[in-house]
Amino acid sequence: MVSVEEVAASLGNEHSPEYQRAVEVLERVGLTVYEARAYIALIARGVGDAATLAQTARIPRTSAYKVLESLSAKGYAVPTGGKPILFRPKPPLEVAGTLKVAIQEVFEALETLHGVVGERGEPQLVYLIAGRDKVLGKIGDLLDQAQKSFVLTTPQVADVRDELGKKIAHAVKRGVQVTFVTAGLQRVPEGVLYVPRENLRATEVLVDSEHALLAAPGLDACGFTDNPILIAHLRQFVDVILDKGAPPEPAPRS
Numbered sequence: 001m002v003s004v005e006e007v008a009a010s011l012g013n014e015h016s017p018e019y020q021r022a023v024e025v026l027e028r029v030g031l032t033v034y035e036a037r038a039y040i041a042l043i044a045r046g047v048g049d050a051a052t053l054a055q056t057a058r059i060p061r062t063s064a065y066k067v068l069e070s071l072s073a074k075g076y077a078v079p080t081g082g083k084p085i086l087f088r089p090k091p092p093l094e095v096a097g098t099l100k101v102a103i104q105e106v107f108e109a110l111e112t113l114h115g116v117v118g119e120r121g122e123p124q125l126v127y128l129i130a131g132r133d134k135v136l137g138k139i140g141d142l143l144d145q146a147q148k149s150f151v152l153t154t155p156q157v158a159d160v161r162d163e164l165g166k167k168i169a170h171a172v173k174r175g176v177q178v179t180f181v182t183a184g185l186q187r188v189p190e191g192v193l194y195v196p197r198e199n200l201r202a203t204e205v206l207v208d209s210e211h212a213l214l215a216a217p218g219l220d221a222c223g224f225t226d227n228p229i230l231i232a233h234l235r236q237f238v239d240v241i242l243d244k245g246a247p248p249e250p251a252p253r254s
Contacts (some may be wrong), residue, residue: 029099030074030156030218034059034067039076042089049084070158073183099217102201106216109202110223126225135219136163142207142224143167146176153181154203156219157188165189206234 019040026036034057041057042048048056054064068087071077076095080086110128129135136159143150143164150171154160157180161168171178172191180188184196203222205213212234215222225231 028218028220030220031071031076032067034063035071035074035076038064038067039071039089042071042077042087043092047080047086047088049086051084053087066158073158073186074155098201102217106202106214109214110216110221126223126227126230128221128223130221132219135215135222136160138213138222138224139205139215140164140167142205142211142213143171143178145211146171146178146207147174148176148208149206150176150178150208151181151206152179152203153197153200155183155200155217156203157182157186159219160203161188168192204234206231209235 022040023033023036026039027033031039037057037059038053041053045053045056050064050068051061053059053068054061057064059067065085068077068079072079072087075090075098077087077089080088129138139152139160140163144167152160160180168178168189169191172189177193178189178191179193179195180186181195181197182188182200183198186194186196188194201217203213203215203219205211205215205224209231211224211226212231213222213224214234
């Protein structure tokens, strides 16, 4: 029987099955390959700056700081300050516990929506999408459709910012009030208002109070709707978040 110590040691070998399995699982809960490798490297080292962790994780040095910044936003790492900025990993079991709670809450909400569909017998009340690229694509479609307002609450702001930057810019240019609710000190595109809010778990989108989307952690599944009853529920939820957060303000430019 393989001991826990042997499994732990094998995680330090990027060619081992255990290491590959760890990267695969971390990808499934919302990390990119670089982020997964960086988190494992952080755990192995305990602390490190971008240059050191780039070497340990074997990721491009030019991408390392951005990767660590994203890990911090997603709740996997903590910057410790100083120059260069050092990062420490959040304890793995603490991260796992947070993910379990978030996944449970999101899928309970999706199950509630599913139940409403069944009770009312209304076809196509809630549309379900699986796959991160498709979920981001749907958020991009909603950005294109927005005429007055687009509100996004998310712990995954780096993913949305990087993948949909052009669409966000076009929406702002059209006069759409784009608001991001996300962790403090995050970079968002120019012209976007932001409300700093910690401990967000899921991603919600509300467009013109006419379209709504709720996505699971990792953006690998979502439900979206244009049903007025369900949108009203999400509108109330978003209003609570906005009331608890600081007043919207221009965020640092990306």
